[in-house]
Amino acid sequence: MLSQATMSQPHGAVRRFATVPPCPASLKSLFGGQPVETFEPGTAVFWEGDEARHVFEVVEGVLRVFRILSDGRRVITGFLYPGDLLGVSLKDQYLYTAEAVNRTKLRRYEHGRFQDEINRSPELRPQLFACLCDEMAAAQDQMVLLARKSAEERVASFLLLIARRLGGDVRQPVIEIPMTRLDMADYLGLTIETVSRTMTRLTNCRVIAPSSRHALVVRKLGKLALLAGESDADDKDGAGGRAIQQAVWPN
Amino acid sequence: MLSQATMSQPHGAVRRFATVPPCPASLKSLFGGQPVETFEPGTAVFWEGDEARHVFEVVEGVLRVFRILSDGRRVITGFLYPGDLLGVSLKDQYLYTAEAVNRTKLRRYEHGRFQDEINRSPELRPQLFACLCDEMAAAQDQMVLLARKSAEERVASFLLLIARRLGGDVRQPVIEIPMTRLDMADYLGLTIETVSRTMTRLTNCRVIAPSSRHALVVRKLGKLALLAGESDADDKDGAGGRAIQQAVWPN
DNA sequence: CAAAAATGTGACGGTTTGTAACAACCGGGA
DNA sequence: TCCCGGTTGTTACAAACCGTCACATTTTTG
Structure with a gap:
């Protein structure tokens, strides 16, 4: 699922001239020609406030994206997995810091050129929009x-x-959790202790079973979905799927 | 800040023929030709799960956008003000419900035609992207x-x-709060009681002063910014702005 | 004007937090 | 290979913050 189409990248000058340019068919192929950069665990790709020069595609590994309040409180707004894009925004500064959770490989694309490509390609645009x-x-x-x-x-x-992000293949309930408990806590708006306690409880309930420290087995996916709320119980693991239209909320 | 440029709206048939169409220069003018629809307080524009047929522009009034968990808990993900767009997403279903907070006026645009217009106009695209x-x-x-x-x-x-959304004009610290306490609570992840108590406390601290039930005066904008965290203290109302680079977070 | 809804205020209790101590794990170096 | 220090994860207990419940008060609606 990747690098095809290196081709000649149009340099600054060429913009609107319809010389039938390479015009990649997918976002992945856009990045395909770029060299792969490696980031060691804990290293930052960029910092909040940095000038936003590049857009990145995650090739391998996991990243955390976060902001920090003035007194040190950290909020992780998301984790990025292979295939995800990083730094897509029109601001001239990044709004958040991006750090490698584990060893991560990225491809980089210069921001202005990325915009040009997107603007030029009616194929790429809806893909980016969908992202x-x-x-x-x-x-x-x-x-x-x-x-x-x-x-x-x-x-x-x-x-x-x-589990869903990894388990594109069904019934493979062993999931890797590369991030630390602190990462999870800062993503979920909890403390590490609460995360720990809760996972222990889920283990005692036989919903999950620890595999290693950064991997576990989901034993009852349906139960997990139930506990998660959202009434996402439309899985194939039992668990009553209630799709009742909710009562109208009072003004 | 609003309806200029009515212009002839392109009717259904005309789509991709480059007959030098109106080609609106701004998103507003795109909606400019559409009729204005009025929604009474508490009425829904659409429901979560509805087929996403239209994109809307808020002309007047305020809307709340929310989702409801299976057991009735409500989360308001945002409030929309005049100039904002509603329903811009490629999903074929709306992901949330949109309700009028007060009497609201909207312009509607058919989804597919909206996409076409966006795709066709290199002027509109960056505007939408910025939105x-x-x-x-x-x-x-x-x-x-x-x-x-x-x-x-x-x-x-x-x-x-x-205050910032309204106060495009400076030093006009009377702000209208059209939404109810329950709306605020469901937006802030609190209960109405906590919202009430907190506002009382802010009043006692002389930071705000109640005007009517749905309006108040901000007496100390800088203090408010300080209490809000974010170190947004770069306002012009005193309050030390600390922009110290945060310590690097451990792994 | 009466009834219903929304808001304000207090006491109390529960979930989560914070502190701390401890256990488990990881990575180097001898 | 084993040992050892530092990091990460777990558990216990007291405290804090916010939610729950109850009711008074104000505002809105019919």
Whole structure:
């Protein structure tokens, strides 16, 4: 799923001249020609406030994206997996810091040229648009989680999210958790202790089983979905799927 | 800040024929030709799960956008003000419900035609892109608020947000709060009681002064910014602005 | 004007936090 | 290979913040 189409990149001058340029068919192929850069665990790709020069594609590894309040409180707004884009925004400064969780490989694309390519290609545009919409949907899910879910629901939701992101292949319930408990806590708006306690409880309930420190087995996916709220119980693991239209909320 | 440029709206048939069409220069003018629809307070523009047929522009009034968990918990993910767009996403279903807070006027645009217009116009595209990026930035701010801020910081942040949204004109510290306490609570991830108590406390501190039930005066904008966290203290109302680079976070 | 809804305020309790001590794990170096 | 220090993860307990419940008060609606 990747690098094809290196081709000649149009330099600054060429913009609107319809000389039938390479015109990559997919976002991946856009990055395909770029060299791969490696980031060691804990190293930053860029910092909040840095001038936003580049857009990145995650090739391998996991990144955390976060902001820090003036007194040190950290909020992780998302984790990035292979295939995700990083730094897509029109601001001239990055709004957040991006750090490698584990050893990570990225491809870099210069921001202005990225915009040009997007602007030029009616193929790429909807793909980018779709990416942004997915990101927005994820952000809304996260707002729901942070605003109203209990600690247990948050942890369950998180595990479910990871399980789904990895388990494109079904019935492979061993999920890797490359991030630390602190990462999870700062993503879920909890403390490490609460995360720990909650995972212990889920283990005692036989919903999950620890595999190693950064991997576990999901034993009851349906139960997990139930605990996560969202009524995402439309999985194939039992668990009653209630899709009842909700009562109208009072003004 | 609004309806200029009515111009002839291109009717259904005309789509890709380059007959030098109106080609609106701004998103506003795109909606300019559409009729204005009015929604009474509490009425829904659309529901979560509805087929996403239209994109809307808010002409007047305020909307709340929310999702509801299976057991009734509500999370308001945002409030929309005049000039904002509603329903911009590529999903075939709306991901949230949109309701009028007060009497609201909207213009509607058919989804497919909206996409066509956007695709065709190199002027409109960056505007839409900017809208999405702003929305994304707002969502991230909200995640920070929900994940790590105290009740007082949340309320202060909210008031500050409203004050800035309205107060394009400086030094006009009377801000209207059209939404109910329950709306505020469901937006801030708190209960109505906590919102009430916190606003009382802010009143006692002379930071705000109630005007009517849905309006108040911000007496100390700088203090409010300070209480809101974010170190947004780069306002012009005193309050030390600390912009110290944060210590690097351990792994 | 009466009834319903929204808001404000207090006491109390629960979930989560913070502190701390301890256990488990990882990575080097001898 | 084993040992050892530092990091990470777990558990216990007291405290804090916010939610729950209850009710008074104000505002809105019919």
